[in-house]
Amino acid sequence: MAYELKVTRRVEFSETDMAGIVHYSNFFRYMEVAEHEFFRRLGFSVVTRQVDPPVGWPRVHAECDYTQPLRFEDEIEIHMLVKEKRSKLLSYEFRFRKLNGGGPTEVARGFLTVVCVTHQDGKMTPTTIPKSIVDKIEVAPEELLKS
Amino acid sequence: MAYELKVTRRVEFSETDMAGIVHYSNFFRYMEVAEHEFFRRLGFSVVTRQVDPPVGWPRVHAECDYTQPLRFEDEIEIHMLVKEKRSKLLSYEFRFRKLNGGGPTEVARGFLTVVCVTHQDGKMTPTTIPKSIVDKIEVAPEELLKS
């Protein structure tokens, strides 16, 4: 059972834009990196064929609040928390912390809602999260989510 | 005075991912393309040096709801609406419509809040939106925003 994960990462040159800071769209890539590592640690791949039928996790909602910019070579921690667990849906929170420059300082907070689907003839149909997966995931304690 | 803009675009191969659909982070790039075209049509560049001191527009909030996936070569319309105008802040709504395949069909809706800043010694300080810019922008009519 797991409800959180922390990964660290260094900002890459190609993630910056001409304003000298990480392009805001890249925070959504960062979120996903943590999410996929979370699945790996549970023993699954996010594109797993380990369940039958295979399931996918399209995003239905994504959101980010930015408080401070990130720059090239900044070391960041992405702290993922499971915020909600429903039969066909998972919701995550992501706290971005800059570790260098006197940190850790929270610089952004993100949210992602994903739906479990099966694929058929190029169509995606929402499905109940397989028991082998859902049994390993729990919602983070309220006091953690409130901090 | 302007409160909306529509741009069209064709989904590029490099914007898709292994699920065969546009990666969700790219919708945030699409939003920005409309925003920057909006500024150009007002006679400004979003990185304009046409005001003194030059101003920038870092994002403080970004959000997207996804209802249908987009695929390679889909033709999309990005409809941007000004949602809110405050002294130092602008807020936009973006409606993504797929034009091919029997459309137009709304496939996603995005939101962006940007703050007007000046840059000094690598620091960004919120500032009042220059009059020459703010005078050209108005909030979209309520009935349009409610649709």
Place this chain on the structure above:
Amino acid sequence: MAYELKVTRRVEFSETDMAGIVHYSNFFRYMEVAEHEFFRRLGFSVVTRQVDPPVGWPRVHAECDYTQPLRFEDEIEIHMLVKEKRSKLLSYEFRFRKLNGGGPTEVARGFLTVVCVTHQDGKMTPTTIPKSIVDKIEVAPEELLKS
């Protein structure tokens, strides 16, 4: 029969990096945009199911020489030329011209070699380019390629 194509494009903010110029990897995305438009004008999609079996075009070689940087909002022309046509392989040349700022000025030149493949069980096997496709493509005249 076609051997060339020109597409125009405006540099987007998210394509720049902290050096204030278009990140060098994005020229390879630009090349592909021209290539895919070339296929569309021939009546095909680069991921076409219009031939049986469907074929794909993985890259085996990519190359670019950069002479001048591109910046945000620059208008560019991507001029694609068919450089070589073999039974299972196509090779293209791309000339990047900046149209604004007194141009057109050539700022970069790219090369791409792609192989025609079929997909089977996740494996790609080189195959002869389908006649319906290859008959529409010819190598650009030598004097054009030499200019």
Place this chain on the structure above:
Amino acid sequence: MAYELKVTRRVEFSETDMAGIVHYSNFFRYMEVAEHEFFRRLGFSVVTRQVDPPVGWPRVHAECDYTQPLRFEDEIEIHMLVKEKRSKLLSYEFRFRKLNGGGPTEVARGFLTVVCVTHQDGKMTPTTIPKSIVDKIEVAPEELLKS
């Protein structure tokens, strides 16, 4: 003195395309990640202000040969070798190896030529590589480059 570096990396979901493999443009991002780590290990940042005047490293040539595709979650090693050192120019070779699936297997080989420049009024002027930097870099042994 250093002439090589190895970094490892896991293929991210957003680096794949609808063909199910890493988009070819991303290999150029991977090259850069190794190059920048190489500079950090020498005690510099590639966007260093540690020399006066500060220097930049625009790319004048980039190239990649692809022999096998990379897929999501593949573990890769990027092996960078200094290939050439001139007064104002450095040239690198990059060997991409897939570590999982029975590897290490070389899947691609890249080349990058960068020029040392100073920036003035938005213009880049080639300059001699500062002694403090160039003294720490040497060309890889010929037998290594020939392998």
